[in-house]
Amino acid sequence: MRIGYVGIGIMGRPMAANLIKAGHELFVYNRTARKCQPLVEAGARLMDDPAAVAAEVEVVFINVPDTPDVEKVIFSKRGIFGAARADLTVIDNSTISPAATREFAERLKSEKQVDYLDAPVSGGDIGAQKGTLAIMVGGEVEVFEKYRALFEVLGSKIVHVGPVGMGQTCKLCNQLFCALHMLACSEGISLAKKAGLDPAVMVEVVSSGAGGSWALSNLGPKIVEGDFAPGFMVDLLAKDLRLLMELSGESGSSLPGAALAGQFFTAAQTQGFGREGTQALAKIIDRLNFSTSNE
């Protein structure tokens, strides 16, 4: 299949690479073109703008940081919209606003007869490389089924969760859990240290039982060791938590825990940890509890 991929970053690059490996013909675009080089070497064609990508392909994936970035990729002067035809499908792997997603899909459908799926992913760069992502897909079920084989190249847990926008809604639920679990890790480890309990032992015991979480098992040991290198960056989770608070307001859902966690992620950005991993939240809680920070 002729496939476009716009947004060749930490996630987009391995995802596009897996589509090439599966035998597809890739047409790629990235604002910083040199990041496409490994894909070009693997056989992808580098295009000048999203419109040029869309003109060549049956389906175009988007994977960019935030709502305004997706809007630009689709609707700016050299965006997908200009080259869109009725036989084109747009699949957005970004994590963005569910409400904006519905607007984008509606405009593409009503003005260009273009189909749209929102298909945000979870599982990090490792999951993207291994093709083991969880993919939460919103959109018409027929369109989802038409491209299911592509999702199965990219991930191992593929679920159609509802109409357009519901993929993003489900992803924001996922981020709520990630944020509150990281707050639990940060408070639990800080408490253990303050109370004289070996935090590594606490992480080991608690993660084996009813207090366990993916975050505690995978990021708890990193906090204990002082390893704050990103898997998933504070800046991106903080952005997702702002989207979550928008969804809270739009849907009339009071989310006091998520709001509190979001405030501490904002503090993590303020303190200069934005490009570290989300486990850097632990340094914010430690700043409440230790007179000399152990960063």
Add this chain to the structure above:
Amino acid sequence: MRIGYVGIGIMGRPMAANLIKAGHELFVYNRTARKCQPLVEAGARLMDDPAAVAAEVEVVFINVPDTPDVEKVIFSKRGIFGAARADLTVIDNSTISPAATREFAERLKSEKQVDYLDAPVSGGDIGAQKGTLAIMVGGEVEVFEKYRALFEVLGSKIVHVGPVGMGQTCKLCNQLFCALHMLACSEGISLAKKAGLDPAVMVEVVSSGAGGSWALSNLGPKIVEGDFAPGFMVDLLAKDLRLLMELSGESGSSLPGAALAGQFFTAAQTQGFGREGTQALAKIIDRLNFSTSNE
């Protein structure tokens, strides 16, 4: 070995039963004596008070709800203390105050040369029945090693976590995770419902990835189905969260997320859900978000 077990409740009964099955001679006491009947039928001897238990055995386990209950079992007129000798060891499976634990152990040691281990457990009534509990043991390592074989009858994850009191400290860390994870489940499921996303689908997708937790996998589906029967009761977790706030103050550990979760568990008690499972927290969050409650 001649073993005492004081406190034959949801947890104590299957734990004592497993010690009998392992070939030990059990001497049991419970405030409500009839709850001991199944153990007596299995061969245990029912005693009149904790002092009578202590007079017969080498090691006496305690498993009662709260700090004042343990204090009574040990130090009241007919308590263990009266019959204590230098060759007795007390092992407390309750979840109580770490500071009180240190006081109890110190008094038993200095006045009666009695050894003390705090050994709270995690894994619920199912784990107690199957002998698959996690057990967090505080105390002298030699005393721990002397009774390791008994712990291995009761649980499958046995960890010596430090000196006396550290078992309780570790357990309170565990409860911090349980409480915040349940808040995440409650908010995530309430948000899904409000935003039009099938909460069962959300639970399935999120629990398979980086947002997963024991709570979401095991209690998330119960929330979705409206099953609030206890595994672990709101009243007990609320009690543990009050102990956690005491430890927060004593250790100088600010725990904003745990404090917030604790306030909602207090609301769950206020609203009459104290004897339901901890997943009843979801009904409190739903009360914020739905005009007619779906209890």
